Amino acid sequence: MTFTAEVGAAAPATQNVRATFRGDGVLVGYPPEVSAPSWLSVNAIGQTATTIDVSLRVTDTATSGTRTTTLRFVTGKADGSQIKFADVQVTCIITAPFRATAPAMTFSAVGGAAQPPEPALGYTVAIQGDQARWRASASQPWLSLSRTSGTGPGVVAVTADATGLAVGTYQADVVVADDASGRQGSFSVTLTVRAPRLTATAVSAFAVDLGSTPAALTRQINVSDEIGGTSPTWAASWALQSISADWLHWSPGSGTSSPPSAVTLTVDATKLAALDNGTYAAAVVLSYSNAEGAGQTLTVPVSLTLCLPRAERVAPYIATAGQGGHIYVRGAGYACGGPTPVARIGTSELANTIDTDTQMQADYPSLAAGRYRLGFDNRLGIELGTAELVVLSPPGLSYQAVNAPSTRGRLAYDAERETLYAVNETDQSIERYARSGNTWSALSPIVVPSVRDVDFSPDGRLLLVAAADSLGEIDLTTATPSLVQRATNPDPFCGGHFAQLAVPNSGKVFVVFKLAGCSGYSQSYLYDLRTHALTQTEFLYNGIAVASADGSRIYMGSNGLSPPPEVFIFNALNNAIVTGPVNYNLAAASVSGDASRVLLRGADGILPGTDVYSRALSLTGHLPAGGGALASRDSSRAFVYRDDGTAGPRLEVFDLKGALTAGALYPLAKTVALADSPNTAADQSVRLVSTADDSAVFVSGAARILVVPVS
Structure with missing residues (x-):
C-alpha cells in the first residue's frame, strides 16, 4: 500500500485492508524487528469469523521523504498451533511542493560605466519542488537568467545589463512556471540608470611652515566623472560656484568631465599673514549639469595647516637712535617645526632666544631714527607680523614749568607723539600736554x-x-581721539570699581579692582586686548600694581593689613602669578625698564624711604625718603623728588649700580635743583615719569608739571 502527499498538506485519504483467515482468530501488528511507526495509525474497523477490516491513516506530513513499514496479520489455533501470518508493506511518500521565492530585485547603474549594474552578482530566485518541471523567463532583454529550465529544486541567478539604456527607471518581470503542478511565481525587477556624477581627485592637505616654498602653495587635481571621463556622451559640464575661504584660489573656472579637466588650487600667500596658526577647512563648490539635468553640485574639501612665526608686538617698542637694546618679541609660531626663525629689524638679523611658542627675546643693533618692521625670513615673500620698533632721536628737552593747578593721579608719557597724559579724577578727565618745538602746552582734556x-x-x-x-x-593713531568702551564693571556690589592698570607684553592687562563702600579683598582681573574679555585673577586688598617698560613683569600688593601682606610677581611669559619673598603694606612702587630694579615703599612708616629690590625681590639697597621715587628705564638710576622746606624742591638722582653708602643707601649721583615747586607747599608728594631715554623726568604736583632734564 502506498500513500502520497505534499509537505504541510492534508493527510492522504485513509486506506482499508481486508484480511481473510481460517484460524480461531486474527491479530494485527508489526513483526518483532519492526517498531511501530509514529506516522501511521492502524485501527480495526470490522471483523467476521473469517475476515478482518483494518483502516490505515497517515498522521504526519510535516517533512518530506519516503517512509516504509511492514504491517503483519497473524492467525492460528487457540492452542497456539498452526500459526500463520501475512505481511503488508506500507509506503508513505511526502514530497515538497513547487515554490519559487526571491528578494526584492532593484538594480542601479551608472550610464556609460564598464561595470555592471549593482549589485554586480545580481539576485537569486530559489525554486523548490521535488516533482517540479519548471521553466524561467524574463520580460526584458536587459535582464539575464543563469538557467531557463530544470527539474526538482534549483536556483536561477538574475543579472542586469544597462548597455545602451538612457537615464531612467526600467521595469521587468521574471516568471518561473511549473509544468508538473501548473503553478508559477512572478517577480518584479527594477533597474535605475543615472548619469555619471562629477568627481574630483582628493586634494592633499596644504601644510605651510617657515621652510615652505611657493610650490607648497599649489595643488594639481583632475575634475572628471564616475566613469573616468571615458564617454563624451555622458560628460558633465561644470562651473565654479563658490569658495568658502579667501585664502584659496581655483583655476580654471569651468570645464567638462570628458576629457577630465586639469585644475590648479593655490593658497594666496598674501592672506597667510592675517591667519592665526592652526588648521583651516575650506570648501570649493562646483555646479554642474549632465544627462539628468542642471543644478547639481560637487563639494571639494580643502585643508590648510599653518604654522608660521608672527611678530605681533615688541616691548618696549620705543628705542633711542644710536643705541642698541634688548626687546621681547611677542607673537606666535616661534616653536613651529621647520627651520629656526631668523628675525630681522629692517635688514639687520637679530640675535634671539626662543622662550616659548609666543615669546622670543632679541638684541637689536644701534639704529638711526625711524620705524622698523620686525619680520622673519621666509621663501614665500610675506610679511610675518605687524610688530614695529620705533626708534626716536633723543628728545633734547629743556626745563619748563607748566601751570597745572589740580591734583593728578597717573602720569603717562607717549614718547612717539611727545604727549603727556595725566589722570584728573576731580575733573573726571584725562589731561593732555603736547610739545611744540621746545614748549609744552595743554591740549583740551578728554572727559x-x-x-x-x-x-x-x-x-x-x-x-x-x-x-x-x-x-x-583711545586710538592714538587717529587725528581726533575718542574713547571706545570695551568692557563693563563685572561686580559693582559694595562700590566695586576698576582702579588701576598695569600692562604686560602678553596681550593682557592686569586690572586692579577696589571697593569703595566696603572693606575687604577684591578680585583683580586680566583684560584681553584682543577679545576684550575679563578673567578673574589675584585677590588684593586696596591693591596696587606696576609693570616694567618691557612688559615682562608686574609687581602687585595690598595696603592696610596687619601683618603686612605678600608682594606678588606676575610673569608675562605665561600670565602666572607667584608669591614674592617680601611683605609690604604697599603704598608706592616703581619698576625699571627691564624689571632688574624694583622700588617699593611701605605705608607702615616703620622704615622711611624706599627699598630697592632685584627682579626676584631680593633686597639690594635703599633710597632716602621723598615725595616720589622713579626707577629709570635703563635700570641704572633712581629719581627721587625731595622738598623738605629747607633746601628747596629738587630731583635727586641715585646711582643704582654704585657701592652702597652708610645705611645701605645707594650713592647720590646728582642733584637737580628745581626753579619751581610742583606743589603749593613742601613735603607734598608728586607723580613722576621719564622719557624713553631717561634724559628728562616729568614731575607732576598739585600746582605745576615740571619738565626736568637730568642728563
Missing part, C-alpha cells in the same frame, strides 16, 4: 566720567582707560 587710570598698549597705538565702571581705549 571721562569717573576716570581712574590710563596706560598704553604694548605697541603704543592705544591709550587704555580705566573708569570706575568700564574699560576702554
Whole structure:
C-alpha cells in the first residue's frame, strides 16, 4: 500500500485492508524487528469469523521523504498451533511542493560605466519542488537568467545589463512556471540608470611652515566623472560656484568631465599673514549639469595647516637712535617645526632666544631714527607680523614749568607723539600736554566720567582707560581721539570699581579692582586686548600694581593689613602669578625698564624711604625718603623728588649700580635743583615719569608739571 502527499498538506485519504483467515482468530501488528511507526495509525474497523477490516491513516506530513513499514496479520489455533501470518508493506511518500521565492530585485547603474549594474552578482530566485518541471523567463532583454529550465529544486541567478539604456527607471518581470503542478511565481525587477556624477581627485592637505616654498602653495587635481571621463556622451559640464575661504584660489573656472579637466588650487600667500596658526577647512563648490539635468553640485574639501612665526608686538617698542637694546618679541609660531626663525629689524638679523611658542627675546643693533618692521625670513615673500620698533632721536628737552593747578593721579608719557597724559579724577578727565618745538602746552582734556587710570598698549597705538565702571581705549593713531568702551564693571556690589592698570607684553592687562563702600579683598582681573574679555585673577586688598617698560613683569600688593601682606610677581611669559619673598603694606612702587630694579615703599612708616629690590625681590639697597621715587628705564638710576622746606624742591638722582653708602643707601649721583615747586607747599608728594631715554623726568604736583632734564 502506498500513500502520497505534499509537505504541510492534508493527510492522504485513509486506506482499508481486508484480511481473510481460517484460524480461531486474527491479530494485527508489526513483526518483532519492526517498531511501530509514529506516522501511521492502524485501527480495526470490522471483523467476521473469517475476515478482518483494518483502516490505515497517515498522521504526519510535516517533512518530506519516503517512509516504509511492514504491517503483519497473524492467525492460528487457540492452542497456539498452526500459526500463520501475512505481511503488508506500507509506503508513505511526502514530497515538497513547487515554490519559487526571491528578494526584492532593484538594480542601479551608472550610464556609460564598464561595470555592471549593482549589485554586480545580481539576485537569486530559489525554486523548490521535488516533482517540479519548471521553466524561467524574463520580460526584458536587459535582464539575464543563469538557467531557463530544470527539474526538482534549483536556483536561477538574475543579472542586469544597462548597455545602451538612457537615464531612467526600467521595469521587468521574471516568471518561473511549473509544468508538473501548473503553478508559477512572478517577480518584479527594477533597474535605475543615472548619469555619471562629477568627481574630483582628493586634494592633499596644504601644510605651510617657515621652510615652505611657493610650490607648497599649489595643488594639481583632475575634475572628471564616475566613469573616468571615458564617454563624451555622458560628460558633465561644470562651473565654479563658490569658495568658502579667501585664502584659496581655483583655476580654471569651468570645464567638462570628458576629457577630465586639469585644475590648479593655490593658497594666496598674501592672506597667510592675517591667519592665526592652526588648521583651516575650506570648501570649493562646483555646479554642474549632465544627462539628468542642471543644478547639481560637487563639494571639494580643502585643508590648510599653518604654522608660521608672527611678530605681533615688541616691548618696549620705543628705542633711542644710536643705541642698541634688548626687546621681547611677542607673537606666535616661534616653536613651529621647520627651520629656526631668523628675525630681522629692517635688514639687520637679530640675535634671539626662543622662550616659548609666543615669546622670543632679541638684541637689536644701534639704529638711526625711524620705524622698523620686525619680520622673519621666509621663501614665500610675506610679511610675518605687524610688530614695529620705533626708534626716536633723543628728545633734547629743556626745563619748563607748566601751570597745572589740580591734583593728578597717573602720569603717562607717549614718547612717539611727545604727549603727556595725566589722570584728573576731580575733573573726571584725562589731561593732555603736547610739545611744540621746545614748549609744552595743554591740549583740551578728554572727559571721562569717573576716570581712574590710563596706560598704553604694548605697541603704543592705544591709550587704555580705566573708569570706575568700564574699560576702554583711545586710538592714538587717529587725528581726533575718542574713547571706545570695551568692557563693563563685572561686580559693582559694595562700590566695586576698576582702579588701576598695569600692562604686560602678553596681550593682557592686569586690572586692579577696589571697593569703595566696603572693606575687604577684591578680585583683580586680566583684560584681553584682543577679545576684550575679563578673567578673574589675584585677590588684593586696596591693591596696587606696576609693570616694567618691557612688559615682562608686574609687581602687585595690598595696603592696610596687619601683618603686612605678600608682594606678588606676575610673569608675562605665561600670565602666572607667584608669591614674592617680601611683605609690604604697599603704598608706592616703581619698576625699571627691564624689571632688574624694583622700588617699593611701605605705608607702615616703620622704615622711611624706599627699598630697592632685584627682579626676584631680593633686597639690594635703599633710597632716602621723598615725595616720589622713579626707577629709570635703563635700570641704572633712581629719581627721587625731595622738598623738605629747607633746601628747596629738587630731583635727586641715585646711582643704582654704585657701592652702597652708610645705611645701605645707594650713592647720590646728582642733584637737580628745581626753579619751581610742583606743589603749593613742601613735603607734598608728586607723580613722576621719564622719557624713553631717561634724559628728562616729568614731575607732576598739585600746582605745576615740571619738565626736568637730568642728563
